[in-house]
Amino acid sequence: MNWGFMFKSFPKLLSVLPITLYLSIIGTLIGLILAILIAIGREKKIVILTPILNLFVSVMRGVPTIVQIYIVYYGLPRLIYALFEHGANSKAITLSSMTIGVVAFALNSSANLSEAIRAAYHSVDHSQYDAALSVGMTPYEAIKRIVLPQLIPNFIPNFTNVFLDIIKDTSLVYNIGIVEIMGKANIIASFAFNYLEAYLDALVIYLIVCFIFARILSWLENIIRRRVFA
Amino acid sequence: MPLLQIKNLKKKFDKKNILKGVDLTINKGEVIVIIGPSGSGKTTLLKNINFLEQPTSGEMNFKGHLINLQKLNKQNELLLRRHTAMVFQNYSLFKNKTALENITEGLIYGKKMDKNKANQIALKELNAVNLSDKKDSYPAQLSGGQQQRIGIARATALDPDLILFDEPTSALDPELVGTVIDDIDNLANKGQTMIVVTHLMSFAKRIGTKILFFEDGQIKDSGTPDKIFNHPDNKRVEEFLSAIAQDK
Ligand SMILES: Nc1ncnc2c1ncn2[C@@H]1O[C@H](COP(=O)(O)OP(=O)(O)OP(=O)(O)O)[C@@H](O)[C@H]1O
Numbered sequence A: 001m002n003w004g005f006m007f008k009s010f011p012k013l014l015s016v017l018p019i020t021l022y023l024s025i026i027g028t029l030i031g032l033i034l035a036i037l038i039a040i041g042r043e044k045k046i047v048i049l050t051p052i053l054n055l056f057v058s059v060m061r062g063v064p065t066i067v068q069i070y071i072v073y074y075g076l077p078r079l080i081y082a083l084f085e086h087g088a089n090s091k092a093i094t095l096s097s098m099t100i101g102v103v104a105f106a107l108n109s110s111a112n113l114s115e116a117i118r119a120a121y122h123s124v125d126h127s128q129y130d131a132a133l134s135v136g137m138t139p140y141e142a143i144k145r146i147v148l149p150q151l152i153p154n155f156i157p158n159f160t161n162v163f164l165d166i167i168k169d170t171s172l173v174y175n176i177g178i179v180e181i182m183g184k185a186n187i188i189a190s191f192a193f194n195y196l197e198a199y200l201d202a203l204v205i206y207l208i209v210c211f212i213f214a215r216i217l218s219w220l221e222n223i224i225r226r227r228v229f230a
Numbered sequence B: 001m002p003l004l005q006i007k008n009l010k011k012k013f014d015k016k017n018i019l020k021g022v023d024l025t026i027n028k029g030e031v032i033v034i035i036g037p038s039g040s041g042k043t044t045l046l047k048n049i050n051f052l053e054q055p056t057s058g059e060m061n062f063k064g065h066l067i068n069l070q071k072l073n074k075q076n077e078l079l080l081r082r083h084t085a086m087v088f089q090n091y092s093l094f095k096n097k098t099a100l101e102n103i104t105e106g107l108i109y110g111k112k113m114d115k116n117k118a119n120q121i122a123l124k125e126l127n128a129v130n131l132s133d134k135k136d137s138y139p140a141q142l143s144g145g146q147q148q149r150i151g152i153a154r155a156t157a158l159d160p161d162l163i164l165f166d167e168p169t170s171a172l173d174p175e176l177v178g179t180v181i182d183d184i185d186n187l188a189n190k191g192q193t194m195i196v197v198t199h200l201m202s203f204a205k206r207i208g209t210k211i212l213f214f215e216d217g218q219i220k221d222s223g224t225p226d227k228i229f230n231h232p233d234n235k236r237v238e239e240f241l242s243a244i245a246q247d248k
């Protein structure tokens, strides 16, 4: 065990933490927006659209993240090409690996977050909505003033799970050439075969990052819960 | 002219007929009490009156507005909801609002009142049910009886033409039923028009100007309390009443 190496490598790994954070935070935020739309589409029971969304969610949940990343990596440029580039002198599309990563994590988290939103929505008794309509609120006001404030604190714990999973899954994107924490660990370790040391550095960073986010989100949940219910 | 008249109201869930053509007329100041077995469609009937459920077909005349129940629009929905109020079996107080806010929400968003005026009215309503000291409490901090009395205050504050009560006492502990019944009785004495679904026959007799016996999605018998409880036309009423009496 080379403690000196581990100590020296730690700041090098830390220097790519912004990449991990960028991928997970931006990916999850875009995923959240998609998830809201997916959840509404699935709850509204719209012909054709709802079954498609159901299928999308099942597929995303039934396929390993690494497979999703590869599919986006190889598939997305072709899809964009097919959709937008016609004619003889159109060029091939190049997308940066970071863009691919963000898209992959947005899609991946959108499926799980839409499930989390639906669970939180169903945790609010339907009669709360009925009561709001019965006093003359419009459906929009009823959702905004009565249902949403009760839904959000119920949503945060599941959101936290999904978000932490995404942080951990960013360790997969070194496979498509992004040098985030795991990629950096691999590179540093390979010079002198200090794999254990480098991976222990990575372990410490993931652990601390996930711990901090878990604490922040649970603190947020408590604040909101207290403001909403007491 | 009656306050509310409903003709041939039908409601299907999936392919099942739950309301099979209900006719109902209520005049100002009347208290209609609906009794009948569990699952007969009483809650569904109330929710079809203020359109919490979309009726399948039928016609309504509310204060002179003719409404085709098959083709509701937003105006119809708001018309009914802003001139009626509902008291729920499980209270359904807004869990994220204080007792006071539970009452002001409808005044501010339903009746478009300004906040000061709404607060004044809400305080007066809480006073009337002896709960002004609970104005800042959330529903989770109140007993069932207190919640239901606030549920009633929330309804009356709106000064509605009609209040729909769906088994307002059936979720309450027996010792709390009395005060809630007294509140409703007071309202009836003040001339509030209402439709009350209940399983408490003594309560039905006490407040009803008219009793409807509801079974299998239909009104099977109707009349004054004396007629329904002492000499009903339909012998199912007697069977229902004796079955209920045995439960006690
Ligand atoms: N949203 C719904 N979807 C499908 N079926 C429903 C729905 N709401 C009610 N029903 C069905 O309609 C029938 C009547 O229900 P309803 O709640 O109106 O009865 P009720 O007379 O109020 O009974 P209780 O005395 O137990 O409250 C029941 O068979 C019920 O299963």
Ligand SMILES: [Mg+2]
Residues within 6 Å of the ligand: B042, B043, B044, B166, B167
């Ligand atoms: Mg019922």
